[in-house]
Amino acid sequence: MSQRPYKDSSGRTLADYPRPSVAVDTAVLTVDAHHRLVVLEVRRPTSTGWVLPGTFLHEGETLADAVDRSLRLKANVRGLHPRQLHVFDDPHRDERGWVLSVAHVDVVRLEQLESRLADATRLVPVDAPGRLPWGHRGIIERAVDHVRADYLDKPDPAGLLGDHFTLRDLRLVHEAIAGKALQRDTFRRTMEPHLDATGSTTIRGRGRPAELFRRSG
Structure with a gap:
């Protein structure tokens, strides 16, 4: 029918x-x-x-x-x-x-x-x-x-940096997303609760070794 x-x-x-x-x-x-x-x-x-x-x-x-x-x-x-x-x-x-x-x-x-x-x-x-x-x-x-x-309070949720990164690398990505400079100490305090230290460092240029982090969880 x-x-x-x-x-x-x-x-x-x-x-x-x-x-x-x-x-x-x-x-x-x-x-x-x-x-x-x-x-x-x-x-x-x-x-x-x-x-x-x-x-x-x-x-x-x-x-x-x-x-x-x-x-x-x-x-x-x-x-x-x-x-x-x-x-x-x-x-x-x-x-x-x-x-x-x-x-x-x-x-x-x-x-x-x-x-x-x-x-x-x-x-x-x-x-x-x-x-x-x-x-x-x-x-x-x-x-x-x-x-x-x-990106306001989470470290690189889209994974633009890969698994391991320095705090400077992380801040530069967040500044690019935000379209403005971010205060370094405030940024670190906001991100650190969501990061785990890897125990490794990296050297770039003539600067001191920089600690590598990964996202928590």
Whole structure:
């Protein structure tokens, strides 16, 4: 027996309502060699300028699959696992039509991106992303706020430094995320309860040996 189409209390089916297109856009953040927080952008294929990696959701596709497809095909980046950040639903955000963007964010090590950068991709400081369409600057700002909140009182939760690091290395990463210098003593007091000493040291340049730490737990 065929199933009747769903109708709501007004007698309308789902097809009777206008529906927006759904897009995914991803802010992939990292800290570059100059200790700046930067974001990955891709060149627009049909126009001049740059955008975040993104795509429209295909029929039967999950959001996570669409994100993965956009990063692979538009940025040549694989193996990331961005998390959902926010739904941008301003009906006028996109001049192409009514488009909802489910924004995602990921923070990765620089080496996960450097070897894959090509003419159609670039890393730019988050505070100078260029003239971006479709509200992408707002997505970057939201992503940066989200990551900064994660880094307020936890030592490098995204693992940009690897397993072992000095307090100076840790502070430089946190300063890059925060976008400002951090008071050294205050930073140390905040982070030390979440760190374990490894019992090892490292020597860089002509300075004294620096103690190596790892995250507690």
